[in-house]
Amino acid sequence: MSASDSAQAFWRDPAMPFAESRRACESRACYRPHHHPTFSIGAVDGGQSVFTGAEVGPVSLFPGTLVFVPAARVHACNPFPGKAWSYQMLHLDADWLHAVRQEYAGAESAAPEPVRVITDQEAYGRFCRLNALLFSGAERCDKEAALIEFIGDFDTEQGLCVAAPGIPSHLAGQIRPALERLRAVPSSSITLDELARLAAMSRYQMIRAFRAVTGMTPHAWQLNLRINLARARLRDGQAISAVAQHLGFADQAHFQRVFKAHVGVTPGRYR
Structure with missing residues (x-):
């Protein structure tokens, strides 16, 4: 985002109620551990942050990192103490995502979906272009097509997998x-x-x-x-x-x- 942009910007479109996106620049806001009813995809644009919600302990995140967080998974991403960071966050309705996945993947796994941390520049660049398209004045059909294509291309991208804790x-x-x-x-x-x-x-x-x-x-x-x-x-x-x-x-x-x-x-x- 340019210096003239607001530190926090949100995108929503009544024609696409299954998606909401955010861009934050030089943010020092810290989050409590929380979870969303949505599937979330986060991108670190600048600064360093820490993902908490893994049994192995905090995971450091650096610019160019993508984090895929399943719905209802407790987590928090916060900047290093005393530092600021810039990030993007896309929330997708869980039922909508499930329906899209069913179209191309068919059978689903019964195992809980892990958090995935991906450090791949192609994936990061694709996500940035997708989010820029969502924030633009492009046609709804173009936005939805790009969103579905991104999900299909990177849904199984391997990275650091943070498994959900076992629940008796x-x-x-x-x-x-x-x-x-x-x-x-x-x-x-x-x-x-x-x-x-x-x-x-x-x-x-x-x-x-x-x-x-x-x-x-x-x-x-x-x-x-x-x-x-x-x-x-x-x-x-x-x-x-x-x-x-x-x-x-x-x-x-x-x-x-x-x-x-x-x-x-x-x-x-x-x-």
Whole structure:
């Protein structure tokens, strides 16, 4: 981006509701561990950053690196302490991506999809050209064609694979009622006592099981859910104050702080 461009720029098109893209220049914003309902592709343009969300520990990212993050995978990418970095981030609707993959790949693997970290200049250059096209005034059909072609060409590109942590099936089954409760009433403050009763565990056991299955504590998971819902409501044009109230934040200032910690910009800038 040129010096005259805003530090943060977003692209969305009502004709392509399955995609959203962002460009950030010289950003020092730091993100909490979070996850998206979307499949995300990130590109590091400048500076150095650290990917967290791997069992082996933090992974350093350098300019020219692409990171493919499956939906619902807890992660965070932040600049080195005291430094700034520039990046691009493309979010794709998980159902749309699944349908595209089915068209050309057919059968799907039952194994959880890993995070992939790719340091290939051709792939990075293709992604930059794709994102520039999305931000341009090109026709929708050209944008969608380029997007589908990029996915097909690089969907199996090998790089550093960060496997999803193994989740004991019995733990996933035990905390499912607690997860369903949080999803059903995202704006409500559900106590640890109630979640523990739903999981038939002590509070300590439930917290440990919840973190093992989701990568987050119950409160952090619920905040993340609220922010994902808030993004959708803001894209639909709802007022910030109404979104904050509807999703159970104490006030608009609280909503602003939590939103920026997850998204890197204020709700107003995002909207």
